[in-house]
Amino acid sequence: MKNAHQLKNADLFTLNVFLAVATHRSFRVASIELDVTPSAISHSVKSLEQRLGVRLFNRTTRSVSLTDAGGRLAEKLRPAISSIADAMRAVDDLRDIPCGNVRINASEGAIRMIMRPVLARFLREYPQVHLDIVTDGKLSDIVAGGFDAGIRLAEAVPRDMIAVRVSDTVRFAAVASPAYFAERGRPTVPQDLYRHDCIRFRFESGAIYRWEFERQGIAETINVNGPLTLTDQPLMVDAAIDGIGIAFVPDHLVLDALRDGRLDRVLTDWCPVQPGLCLYYPSHRHVSTGLRVLIDTLRNQPTSIRVD
Structure with a gap:
């Protein structure tokens, strides 16, 4: 007998939509992150709810929250989707030229101090890499938020992350x-x-x-x-x-x-x-070629500290 929940075409996109809405608690923000229209986000979530036969979100004009079923689904999906993304990145690493999206979460001050001086040169040298930089004043969970890396003061980096020093004190x-x-x-x-x-x-x-x-x-x-x-x-x-x-x-x-x-x-x-700023990323996650060349660029800029 066929599994009633066997993956079909476009299901992976639908699950990514669900996780984006679950992470941001916002259909609008999810549409910006995935670069699709809010109506496409709403349609995908509605189709997934109809297929599963349960409501995944409680929606009002002011807020979006996960139902119990939605919370359980998000908890199970996050590591699975992360593993799929890692597998895709591993294949990308076989390319001669770094490519793909690199999502970075950092404070505005960190972006101005660390990223801005290298942005133009980095994007010229690696035209197939797309940087998606989100400025955030709070200490966001980069794993739950779907980020490849974050930039924060060294003392604020979670202990289970790999940290690379990218600035002087x-x-x-x-x-x-x-x-x-x-x-x-x-x-x-x-x-x-x-x-x-x-x-x-x-x-x-x-x-x-x-x-x-x-x-x-x-x-x-x-x-x-x-x-x-x-x-x-x-x-x-x-x-x-x-x-x-x-x-x-x-x-x-x-x-x-x-x-x-x-x-x-x-x-x-x-x-x-x-102590200075560090770029950090999950120790269990595959490091894409795009993130690797970004780390090399940040560490080799004149004001950075080389950490071996």
């Missing part, structure tokens, strides 16, 4: 406009910040970042106050240039403004140094 900077310091004075120790207007950073989780300082083994954590809270570090830099207050950001974002005098730096000897 990252130093933070407390900065404001010269006009602001002329009016309000310059803090000389972290506690002085309580008397200043500070531009705060909010994580996507909703938590407010507490500024962390260290000098000669003494650590200080300051829960600053100020008139402005943002979720975008480049906007924090712009706000500091406009004289709104003091911003605390990775110094690569403010180098130009420091050079040309739009910003001034304080508490330099208190600003901590972070």
Whole structure:
């Protein structure tokens, strides 16, 4: 007797559609990821539900959530679809020229610092590789999200991942406009910040970042106050240039403004140094030729650290 759930033509696409919707909890986002119309996504999900005879998603005008059946199906499908993708990548590796899609998840700061300097050259050298880069301020699960790799600070990389260092150490900077310091004075120790207007950073989780300082083994954590809270570090830099207050950001974002005098730096000897950025990927997943040449490119750029 034939298996009632034997795979037929186009079933693999339908299952990929289901997983995309399950991951993003959004038909619209799934359609963007798969580069098809939202109606095609809806039709595929509806056809799969009809074929299986169960509802896979609870849908309202505001939200999409998995039913119990949908959750179980997603849990079983993810490793299977991942294995199929790995098998296809292994065949692609037999090609002489790297090709295929490489999906990267990273913060906006990491993209500006690590990816932007090499993008044009990389795409010229490997025209058959397509980079799909998603900027994300939260620590997403790259496996569940269908990403080939992520880029984060070394300390934030999950332990079960393979990490490749792709940047020098990252130093933070407390900065404001010269006009602001002329009016309000310059803090000389972290506690002085309580008397200043500070531009705060909010994580996507909703938590407010507490500024962390260290000098000669003494650590200080300051829960600053100020008139402005943002979720975008480049906007924090712009706000500091406009004289709104003091911003605390990775110094690569403010180098130009420091050079040309739009910003001034304080508490330099208190600003901590972070281990730097790593590109990371699952230890169990096959590394495609596209991802491999991207790693080589990032490690060999002038500002990267070679890690053997």
